[in-house]
Amino acid sequence: MKKIFSLLLIGSMGLSVFAQTKTYQTETKKSADGKYSYSVVSNDPMKVRTYVLPNGLTVMMAVNKKQPRIQTYIATKAGSKNDPAENTGLAHYLEHMLFKGTDTYGTKDWAKEKVQLDKIDALYEQYNKTTDEAKRKAIYHQIDSVSGVASKFAIANEYDKLMQGIGAQGTNAFTSLEQTVYVNDIPENNIGKWIQIESERFRQPVLRLFHTELEAVYEEKNISLDNDGRKVFESMMTSLFKQHTYGTQTTIGTVEHLKNPSLVKIRNYYNTYYVPNNMAIVLSGDFDPDATIALIDKYFSYMQPKPVPSFSFKPEIEQNAPEVVTVYGPDAENLMIGYRMPGAGTKESRMMQIVDMILSNAKAGLIDLNLTKKQAVLSAGSSNWINKDYSIEFLTGKPKKDQTLEQVKDLLMAQIEKVKAGDFDENTLKAIIANLKVYKIKERESNDGRASAMLDAFTSDRPWVDAVSDLDEMEKITKAELVAFAKQYFGNNCVIVYKKVGEDKSITKIEKPEITPVDVNRDDVSPFVKSILETPSPKIAPKFIDFKKDITFGKTGYAPIQYVANTDNELFQLYYVLDMGKFNDLKFPMAVNLLQYLGTDKYTADQISQEFFKLACDFNVNVSNDQIYVSLTGLNQNFVPAVKLFEHLLANAKPDQTALNTLVERTLKGREDNKKNKGLIFRAALQSYAMYGSKNPFKHELSAEQLKALKADELTSYLKKLTSYQHKIWYFGPLPIAQLTQILNKEHKLNKTAIPYPAAVEFTRNETNENKVLFVDYNMVQAEVMWMNRSSVGFDASKTPVVTLFNEYFGGGMSSIVFQTIRESKALAYSTYSRYNTPSKQKDPYYIIAYIGTQADKFNDAIPAMNELLTKMPKTDNGFESAKASILNSIETDRTNDANIIFAYAAAQKLGIDHDLNQDIYASVPKLSYEDIAKFQETTYTNKPFTYCIMASKDRLKMSDMEKLGKVQVLTLEEIFGY
Numbered sequence: 001m002k003k004i005f006s007l008l009l010i011g012s013m014g015l016s017v018f019a020q021t022k023t024y025q026t027e028t029k030k031s032a033d034g035k036y037s038y039s040v041v042s043n044d045p046m047k048v049r050t051y052v053l054p055n056g057l058t059v060m061m062a063v064n065k066k067q068p069r070i071q072t073y074i075a076t077k078a079g080s081k082n083d084p085a086e087n088t089g090l091a092h093y094l095e096h097m098l099f100k101g102t103d104t105y106g107t108k109d110w111a112k113e114k115v116q117l118d119k120i121d122a123l124y125e126q127y128n129k130t131t132d133e134a135k136r137k138a139i140y141h142q143i144d145s146v147s148g149v150a151s152k153f154a155i156a157n158e159y160d161k162l163m164q165g166i167g168a169q170g171t172n173a174f175t176s177l178e179q180t181v182y183v184n185d186i187p188e189n190n191i192g193k194w195i196q197i198e199s200e201r202f203r204q205p206v207l208r209l210f211h212t213e214l215e216a217v218y219e220e221k222n223i224s225l226d227n228d229g230r231k232v233f234e235s236m237m238t239s240l241f242k243q244h245t246y247g248t249q250t251t252i253g254t255v256e257h258l259k260n261p262s263l264v265k266i267r268n269y270y271n272t273y274y275v276p277n278n279m280a281i282v283l284s285g286d287f288d289p290d291a292t293i294a295l296i297d298k299y300f301s302y303m304q305p306k307p308v309p310s311f312s313f314k315p316e317i318e319q320n321a322p323e324v325v326t327v328y329g330p331d332a333e334n335l336m337i338g339y340r341m342p343g344a345g346t347k348e349s350r351m352m353q354i355v356d357m358i359l360s361n362a363k364a365g366l367i368d369l370n371l372t373k374k375q376a377v378l379s380a381g382s383s384n385w386i387n388k389d390y391s392i393e394f395l396t397g398k399p400k401k402d403q404t405l406e407q408v409k410d411l412l413m414a415q416i417e418k419v420k421a422g423d424f425d426e427n428t429l430k431a432i433i434a435n436l437k438v439y440k441i442k443e444r445e446s447n448d449g450r451a452s453a454m455l456d457a458f459t460s461d462r463p464w465v466d467a468v469s470d471l472d473e474m475e476k477i478t479k480a481e482l483v484a485f486a487k488q489y490f491g492n493n494c495v496i497v498y499k500k501v502g503e504d505k506s507i508t509k510i511e512k513p514e515i516t517p518v519d520v521n522r523d524d525v526s527p528f529v530k531s532i533l534e535t536p537s538p539k540i541a542p543k544f545i546d547f548k549k550d551i552t553f554g555k556t557g558y559a560p561i562q563y564v565a566n567t568d569n570e571l572f573q574l575y576y577v578l579d580m581g582k583f584n585d586l587k588f589p590m591a592v593n594l595l596q597y598l599g600t601d602k603y604t605a606d607q608i609s610q611e612f613f614k615l616a617c618d619f620n621v622n623v624s625n626d627q628i629y630v631s632l633t634g635l636n637q638n639f640v641p642a643v644k645l646f647e648h649l650l651a652n653a654k655p656d657q658t659a660l661n662t663l664v665e666r667t668l669k670g671r672e673d674n675k676k677n678k679g680l681i682f683r684a685a686l687q688s689y690a691m692y693g694s695k696n697p698f699k700h701e702l703s704a705e706q707l708k709a710l711k712a713d714e715l716t717s718y719l720k721k722l723t724s725y726q727h728k729i730w731y732f733g734p735l736p737i738a739q740l741t742q743i744l745n746k747e748h749k750l751n752k753t754a755i756p757y758p759a760a761v762e763f764t765r766n767e768t769n770e771n772k773v774l775f776v777d778y779n780m781v782q783a784e785v786m787w788m789n790r791s792s793v794g795f796d797a798s799k800t801p802v803v804t805l806f807n808e809y810f811g812g813g814m815s816s817i818v819f820q821t822i823r824e825s826k827a828l829a830y831s832t833y834s835r836y837n838t839p840s841k842q843k844d845p846y847y848i849i850a851y852i853g854t855q856a857d858k859f860n861d862a863i864p865a866m867n868e869l870l871t872k873m874p875k876t877d878n879g880f881e882s883a884k885a886s887i888l889n890s891i892e893t894d895r896t897n898d899a900n901i902i903f904a905y906a907a908a909q910k911l912g913i914d915h916d917l918n919q920d921i922y923a924s925v926p927k928l929s930y931e932d933i934a935k936f937q938e939t940t941y942t943n944k945p946f947t948y949c950i951m952a953s954k955d956r957l958k959m960s961d962m963e964k965l966g967k968v969q970v971l972t973l974e975e976i977f978g979y
Helices: 011-019 092-099 109-131 133-152 156-163 187-202 210-225 228-240 264-274 289-300 348-360 366-372 403-419 426-443 448-461 464-468 472-474 480-487 527-532 587-595 604-616 636-652 657-674 678-692 702-706 711-718 737-747 797-810 817-825 856-871 877-893 902-911 919-927 928-941 959-963 975-976
Strands: 026-030 036-043 048-054 059-064 069-076 169-175 181-188 279-285 324-327 332-342 380-384 390-399 494-502 551-558 561-566 572-577 617-623 628-634 728-732 770-775 782-793 831-837 845-855 947-952 967-971
Touching: 011 817, 036 464, 059 289, 069 366, 069 448, 069 527, 069 657, 069 728, 092 169, 092 181, 092 210, 092 264, 156 187, 156 527, 181 187, 181 448, 181 494, 181 604, 187 366, 187 527, 187 877, 210 228, 210 403, 210 782, 210 817, 210 845, 210 877, 228 324, 228 332, 228 390, 228 728, 264 782, 279 289, 289 426, 324 947, 332 348, 348 366, 348 390, 348 403, 348 426, 348 480, 348 782, 366 380, 366 390, 366 403, 366 604, 380 403, 390 403, 403 494, 426 448, 426 480, 426 572, 448 464, 464 472, 464 728, 472 967, 527 702, 527 959, 551 737, 561 737, 561 902, 572 636, 587 657, 587 711, 604 617, 617 636, 636 678, 636 711, 636 737, 657 711, 678 770, 678 947, 678 975, 711 782, 728 737, 770 959, 782 856, 797 817, 797 831, 797 877, 797 919, 797 928, 817 831, 817 856, 856 947, 856 967, 877 919, 877 928, 967 975
Parallel strands: 059 279, 324 494, 561 728, 770 947, 770 967
Antiparallel strands: 026 036, 036 048, 048 059, 069 181, 069 279, 169 181, 332 390, 332 494, 380 390, 551 561, 572 628, 572 728, 617 628, 782 845, 782 947, 831 845
């Protein structure tokens, strides 16, 4: 479980809300018509129904009427651990192929297509048995040639078109160690269509367009070679599990195995593990369980159960000493420590979760207080990963300047020794359980959270009653048991992976095979798809935000209040929002960062954390370029003391020059690490340079000299007068607005007038007048390219419908023109998209954006392919109609709830509008024709110059190839970061 929450509740006041003792029993019930039996668990807050159909298919359902959508998962209990040892990566690329259709859809003429696919099957088997490179190349040429013939009978992306047409969102899939899961978020009015589509999907999947999809997997593998974090993780798994396939093979597979796929073995895997008694359908959302189970039974009853091979493994050999591994790469130095633990459902896995929270909980854990709060390291934390056969406890850390990885390791190990010595109290355990219960409340707020809980139980073979009663069982665990557990499992059985800066000489890149673009036949539609899309669905009326009705407006002093009631649970969110930020004063970010290390006249910094911990509340202050968010969240019953404490901290923070000096040192070290962060270099530093030039918002920072000259007294004064500036108050919670206002009038004391904001610095955006290239050298296998063109200036609400439709059709998802052409037809990239970016502020410009992440040796093919699309957009009537349907379906079933209503209002105000833009889109999109978006593309995109932001290795990408695009400016990291 990811730790995305703060530790809560030590005091009896905070714990009382959870004081009830409940019993959990599995009961069997019948559907209303008496045809279907299902099990439920008494006192289950999600009221999950678990069915097992006659063929063994498990169906888990949780009804949630909050919005008319359904989160769906279809899972098989098989993943990379079940891959044949000689064909690692097989489960993962089978996952990719289950988007390609069957003998009923995805094909124009199955009889003719099958003849060619059978030839491809045979050629791949021949290819795998051949070792002579010249002969292999000749066979691959045949595969490429026959694939081109086969593609003339295929219709690419029909599954994605179906999902787009029924209004699905988040269409995806993932493969892990012991599960493969297919994901959709669908409108409730299309549940019947979705069931019909998915039943056909798994009936007889066809491995068509295989060699182009396999090339996408090659790209994914090459991406992993550029990811130092992934290399650290794989090294950890390999070292922890020398017997088990958790470590002896990886999910994505080896280079050698990926180069020698077997379609025969892929089918064997599918036929072995994709059987109903090894699969589940998981649903959470707005639906009728009785009607839905009948539909699932009707459409999935064709599936026949078969015995599933049992998975066996040799126990891991206990280590006598920690194993140390070193991984090299360009990213900043860090380390990971891993301990092997018992698997899901065991008492030990529960104890591991509690120990993990004792160590780190983002507030008052041992690592939090002793390392993070004391700034003893740059960063540190802990987490855990629970799987069926084994679990793992991870500790991670990054060093400060002049601190070694070994020193960070020793500091982390010292916190484990504290657990083994029992250096924590009983109240901490109570707080951890209470915190986990609050997390469960948050989990139940979303369909995704509900569905994920059911999925985890199914794939780890845990009865739902165990999942529901988990926290009650954890609450019975004593301190003595935890100490004994820590002594037993936190010994020498660990692996320490040091990630150091340097060249990784072990990288073996998958070279680009010669692939001829295949036909995608965009304008063709199979009868199955046509029937689904032409069948009318029950209409759902859209629900737009009415800012005047959905938000209650009030005031305390000069501060306006925007209020939305929480009628679902007892959690609150409070924000003080200031319309100023880094642009107004560069010292604000440092002042805010310093706050967590300061005490007051009553409390030390540690005690402040512990007091919030007791109150089940958390505070945060964030500074952006032009806004400051002061937030307080937690249990409503502790709202008043939490506000008192927070106001006390802001008003009475004591300067601490030593803490500031350490923070400055860590900030400077963090800046050096930033220049090794591939994502930050490309997505932030380089693109800000492209938009603004050398003087840009990203580089707008205090210099090292200015940082070192900072005084704690001055920064503390910034904090003390923070809420004396003009600000808004946002509240989402259970309190009535009258009571909220009364509390704020008393506790949030304001002067008669607000302090005016300091003047903000302004930045001038570059115009895009000519083609040019901004290049940054980075040691990587891939090349990342971003096209950027500054378009018209000033938000225009009347453009929003056509922009929305254009983006959906052209470059927005897997059904888009860009994705189908660049990835599906030409196999030139794993990730690619394009969009017309709408400004977030009324006076800002629109931008044309396009992106390709590709192998460096495909650069000369990928760039012209995208440029061709940007210049002339291909037309497909079916794709256009699907794009319209997708937009309308999404608007009809999307609901903006909770605090998001207030954030939506703030976004509208920045654009100078007073209503929900979805109203404009919903009214206008049905009237738009293809000619409307074609005209938009022609006037906005065609023959426009671009700034090409390129990050790649100078040793893999030729300067002469970049010069074909425009004048090349080679930028250093110092130039784009400013330090």
